[in-house]
Amino acid sequence: MAYSDKVLDHYENPRNVGSFDKSDSKVGTGMVGAPACGDVMKLQIKVNEQGIIEDAKFKTYGCGSAIASSSLLTEWVKGKSIDEAGKIKNTQIAEELALPPVKIHCSVLAEDAIKAAISDYQTKTGKGSKADAA
Amino acid sequence: MRAASGKNYFELFGLPVSFDVDADDLTLRYRELQRHVHPDKFANASDQERRLSLQMTALVNEAFQTLKDPVRRGRYLLDLRGIDMGEETDTAMDPAFLMEQMELRENLDEIRQADNPGKQLAELANQIDQRMLEKIVQLRGALNLDSSKETSRARNLVREMQFLQKMHHEIDNLEEELT
Numbered sequence: 001m002a003y004s005d006k007v008l009d010h011y012e013n014p015r016n017v018g019s020f021d022k023s024d025s026k027v028g029t030g031m032v033g034a035p036a037c038g039d040v041m042k043l044q045i046k047v048n049e050q051g052i053i054e055d056a057k058f059k060t061y062g063c064g065s066a067i068a069s070s071s072l073l074t075e076w077v078k079g080k081s082i083d084e085a086g087k088i089k090n091t092q093i094a095e096e097l098a099l100p101p102v103k104i105h106c107s108v109l110a111e112d113a114i115k116a117a118i119s120d121y122q123t124k125t126g127k128g129s130k131a132d133a134a
Numbered sequence: 135m136r137a138a139s140g141k142n143y144f145e146l147f148g149l150p151v152s153f154d155v156d157a158d159d160l161t162l163r164y165r166e167l168q169r170h171v172h173p174d175k176f177a178n179a180s181d182q183e184r185r186l187s188l189q190m191t192a193l194v195n196e197a198f199q200t201l202k203d204p205v206r207r208g209r210y211l212l213d214l215r216g217i218d219m220g221e222e223t224d225t226a227m228d229p230a231f232l233m234e235q236m237e238l239r240e241n242l243d244e245i246r247q248a249d250n251p252g253k254q255l256a257e258l259a260n261q262i263d264q265r266m267l268e269k270i271v272q273l274r275g276a277l278n279l280d281s282s283k284e285t286s287r288a289r290n291l292v293r294e295m296q297f298l299q300k301m302h303h304e305i306d307n308l309e310e311e312l313t
Binding site: 036105 | 221223227232233236294297300301303
């Protein structure tokens with residue numbers, strides 16, 4: 001399958017690969033998976049006292065589109081408030097990376113990962129709603 | 135020859151709709167069915183019959199592959215019960231399970247760099263096989279009890295088994311790379 005230039009760029013030079021300490025109270029961790037392809041994605045955010053995402057890291061085992069989706073998302077969320085970051089839609093990711101229809105679920109994985117990370121952070125700090133946890 | 139439309143894969147093979155399938159018996163039934171529908175038998179038949187024979191052969195093959203593999207069989211049984219597996223839309227899974235999958239993949243990366251990867255790779259493959267066997271036993275139990283709670287447990291198990299299958303596939307790939 002032909003990957004777009006943007007996917008290839010993120011695949012070959014992934015941004016923000018790595019991990020934060022899960023037990024750090026400023027860190028939110030989102031783990032998601034896609035049974036269809038066995039992809040596993042971990043996305044972590046480090047949030048400051050103003051509720052701004054200072055840094056983000058990811059680790060993804062999956063295809064190029066899944067890696068590119070999570071890499072792009074870590075770039076996007078840096079400097080955003082957790083509210084803003086929680087509003088990012090998978091369609092924006094899919095559009096930016098020109099994902100073909102069969103790879104749309106990779107962008108869904110990334111959207112769900114950031115939501116899970118935010119929800120984890122909020123549960124930890126006791127702030128905000130837990131509506132997304134379900 | 136009639137198209138077996140409306141028959142599910144179990145019915146096509148003359149088997150009860152159940153997770154318990156005897157592999158040898160299934161293979162015998164497969165060979166028998168294959169003989170019946172094989173295109174060679176229809177070399178002198180009409181175009182329509184030849185086309186039908188090709189379709190049936192494809193269907194029989196697909197049914198066999200589905201019933202033979204415990205993960206696909208489990209998934210198919212849930213499909214027959216109208217359960218949506220949410221494979222591309224439902225990304226939420228037990229975090230501990232996902233964390234473990236992440237660690238297993240990291241192990242595989244380490245083995246790739248190791249001096250003597252063969253032995254470690256075999257150990258990892260064994261570990262995955264062991265887990266798969268445990269889950270097959272659990273899945274059998276869950277599918278045989280036809281309650282909504284057990285069905286939902288079966289759905290989770292099949293979803294987890296799909297990750298183990300992927301992991302096994304990755305191990306096989308690395309093994310091939312190394313030889």
